[in-house]
Amino acid sequence: MSARILVVDDVPANVKLLEARLSAEYFDVMTAANGAEALAISRRAECDIILLDVMMPDMDGFEVCRRLKTDPATHHIPVVMVTALDSPADRNRGLEAGADDFLTKPVSDVVLIARVRSLTRLKMMTDELRMRAITSLEIGMQAPERSAVADTGKGGRILLVDDRQSSYERLATILAAEHTVDVEPNPTEALFHAAEGNYDLLIVSLDLNNFDGLRLCSQARSLERTRHVPILAIADPxxxxxxxxxxxxxxxxxxxxxxxxxxxxARARTQIRRRRYTDHLRDNVQNSIEMAITDALTGLHNRRYMETHLATLAEQASTRGKPLALMILDIDYFKSINDNYGHDAGDDVLREFAVRVRKSIRGIDLACRYGGEEFVIVMPETDLHVAGMVAERLRRSIAGEPFAIHKGAKRIEVTISIGLTTLERKGESVADVLKRADTALYRAKHDGRNRVVSQAA
Structure with a gap:
């Protein structure tokens, strides 16, 4: 697993020792002799993990870590403090500054490499999410970095799995000062509890009686609903x-x-902050995907999605020998609505029109905004006769009740014209089907509007 490790230390011998250890494990190693140099390298996104000494001139490691973790451009980079300082106060000061871990010199090679590999996996997952979320920034969604920097890591939901009463009572009391804590003393029930509880952090004792705590951790990682929940393990020395x-x-x-x-x-807050940040990234990715295929005004699928999905539906219909109906709908005299009542009124009509369309079709049907006031509905496993009945029902639902505009201050009459056809020849192109439906729509408008016209293949 390759990653770029930045070693920050003002003692050349320490740098060479760490560089040799990491290079032997095929990591790419960069070095910095002071905090200012480390910050500059980090802001240029040239490293994946930072191994940071504490005792340095000009700017100590605590201040470097604090600056890294409060900068939206660098807060997601894992930081491991590697130092000769070994008091609990020093360790806690580093964790409070935002360090992901605090290792005391001399650090065994096994511990160092295990920690670096673990954080490398985490960083690569986060980087993948960040790259996918770039699209969400381009379409105007808010980036999560600033909220992540401001997040205190408090107010989380924690599941504590520990079967020693004296242990879990003390831990739960400590954690309850900042979080909501559930205790599960029965490890056989813990996975079900974790899957149902929407937790921000799992704390698992590895010293359970008659149960392998590591197996529980492994099962949590393999289960979809707990795969991304951070795990903090507790064990005897x-x-x-x-x-x-x-x-x-x-x-x-x-x-x-x-x-x-x-x-x-401090460690609980760090894990909860990271969970919230990655959850926000995943939400941005999901929202950007939905926005890419959805018309923002009506909530229906957009033309791009229709053109891709229609080809798939047509291929399935041909393969299975099933009918496929398609109709193009056009709101009659829509330009006059905009001209007479304003574009806000036109938007009101489009939104309400989409609501009535959804009520008139099945869940398996595909409704899309084709462009402007034109819409397309695709109905799998539907022949021309049944599709004609659906189209007529939809036409009546539009013409039968006036549309509210200007926040309900006024109501206007609206009608639609519908061109309808079906895919009936195996291998027929989607473009031909759309063209035939469009020809039927033209006839509906030419014959007086507010009507359905069908055209068979």
């Missing part, structure tokens, strides 16, 4: 080897007993 195995299977962070209160809260 003699189980440190199993913790390293946990990092390989997807555990995000860990703590060794005895648990320091401040460190537990």
């Amino acid at each position: 003699e189980n440190s080897t199993r913790l390293l195995r946990g990092l390989e299977i997807g555990v995000n962070d860990y703590l060794l007993r005895p648990i320091d209160k401040t460190e537990l809260l």
